[in-house]
Amino acid sequence: MKKFGFSMPTKILFGPGIVREEGGALALGKKPFLVTGKSSARRSGAWDDVLAVLPGGYEVFDQVENNPSVETVRRGGRLARAADCDYIIAIGGGSPLDAAKIIAVLAANDVDPLDLYTEGWSRRALPVAAIPTTAGTGSEVTQYAVLTIADEETKKGLGGFDLFPRVAYLDPRYTRSQPLEVTVDTAVDALSHLIEGYLARRAAPASDFTALKGLELWAENIAALKAGSFSLENRASLLLASTLGGITIAQTGTCLVHALGYSLTYFHGLPHGRANAVFLAEYLRYTETVEPQRTEEILGLLGLSSPEDFGELISGLFRQKLDNFSLSKAEKRRYVQKAVSTRNMSNSRGEPGLEELMKIVEASVKS
Numbered sequence: 377m378k379k380f381g382f383s384m385p386t387k388i389l390f391g392p393g394i395v396r397e398e399g400g401a402l403a404l405g406k407k408p409f410l411v412t413g414k415s416s417a418r419r420s421g422a423w424d425d426v427l428a429v430l431p432g433g434y435e436v437f438d439q440v441e442n443n444p445s446v447e448t449v450r451r452g453g454r455l456a457r458a459a460d461c462d463y464i465i466a467i468g469g470g471s472p473l474d475a476a477k478i479i480a481v482l483a484a485n486d487v488d489p490l491d492l493y494t495e496g497w498s499r500r501a502l503p504v505a506a507i508p509t510t511a512g513t514g515s516e517v518t519q520y521a522v523l524t525i526a527d528e529e530t531k532k533g534l535g536g537f538d539l540f541p542r543v544a545y546l547d548p549r550y551t552r553s554q555p556l557e558v559t560v561d562t563a564v565d566a567l568s569h570l571i572e573g574y575l576a577r578r579a580a581p582a583s584d585f586t587a588l589k590g591l592e593l594w595a596e597n598i599a600a601l602k603a604g605s606f607s608l609e610n611r612a613s614l615l616l617a618s619t620l621g622g623i624t625i626a627q628t629g630t631c632l633v634h635a636l637g638y639s640l641t642y643f644h645g646l647p648h649g650r651a652n653a654v655f656l657a658e659y660l661r662y663t664e665t666v667e668p669q670r671t672e673e674i675l676g677l678l679g680l681s682s683p684e685d686f687g688e689l690i691s692g693l694f695r696q697k698l699d700n701f702s703l704s705k706a707e708k709r710r711y712v713q714k715a716v717s718t719r720n721m722s723n724s725r726g727e728p729g730l731e732e733l734m735k736i737v738e739a740s741v742k743s
């Protein structure tokens with residue numbers, strides 16, 4: 377029998393209007409540092425809801441870019457410390473949420489962000505309230521944050537128990553302001569978390585439960601994703617599927633799809649979910665050989681019978697835009713080299729090595 381643990385310390389509050397209704401749980405201290413991107417928090421309505429329930433003064437940091445850099449969190453940490461803030465409110469997609477978590481660490485620890493990767497940190501991070509405006513990242517319920525590290529030419533995750541937000545407010549109305557492209561990109565990121573989590577070496581009965589339920593919910597929205605038209609019910613179940621994906625990978629971690637995807641984002645600017653999408657079908661073709669039962673279950677829940685069907689689904693969702701994506705042989709070799717030494721690889725079942733990874737990349741992307 378497999379021994380396992382299950383850790384989910386984040387309080388989840390879900391539903392339309394939930395920030396204003398349950399605003400009391402948002403005040404995790406005396407003065408918040410509001411972390412967000414340039415516009416999506418305001419566009420989504422989340423910004424007004426938060427300001428309406430905040431009891432007193434606050435400080436704003438609205439400079440988080442897509443795929444946040446070390447410099448951004450360094451600046452944010454300094455400002456949060458200087459403003460004497462004692463908790464963080466993160467509003468936005470995965471980038472602001474991840475940046476906010478690291479700013480929470482830096483506000484409590486006067487160290488360089490790059491040192492966190494090698495030395496960790498000693499003082500507990502400030503508590504974080506997370507309010508996602510996309511349905512994909514799952515960051516609102518994980519202990520991970522990903523930064524872009526220019527020196528290493530990649531994105532790199534940091535993990536720690538105090539990176540779990542204290543509270544997550546999930547209001548599906550906030551995701552309505554996202555363009556269709558972002559809705560699809562982020563939905564496929566959520567799908568990737570659910571699939572990789574279910575196929576991870578660290579998968580266990582409790583994470584299987586959240587992964588399978590998430591896949592079932594995600595599948596109910598395939599028609600809406602194809603049509604590009606979403607009711608609030610669609611938005612709600614995609615957001616819940618995304619959060620279940622986050623809860624899953626908080627237990628299991630991600631696998632080789634994320635390891636490969638990071639290079640497509642870093643070197644070619646593909647949004648994170650789309651970068652994962654490039655490799656998912658071939659990953660399933662690979663897992664069919666090392667984990668046939670689980671792969672079949674995933675395909676079955678999505679109403680598909682083979683990895684080829686899965687590839688067609690992905691191609692359709694991205695309106696064939698991904699079909700012409702190509703990489704040179706040298707680029708492929710380089711990205712495989714980068715991925716093969718990551719922890720995500722040892723978490724992938726079947727012990728894939730350089731050769732298997734190269735096969736997946738060759739079959740996924742034209743030269």
Ligand SMILES: [Fe+2]
Pocket residue numbers: 513565568569634648
């Ligand atoms: Fe992801």
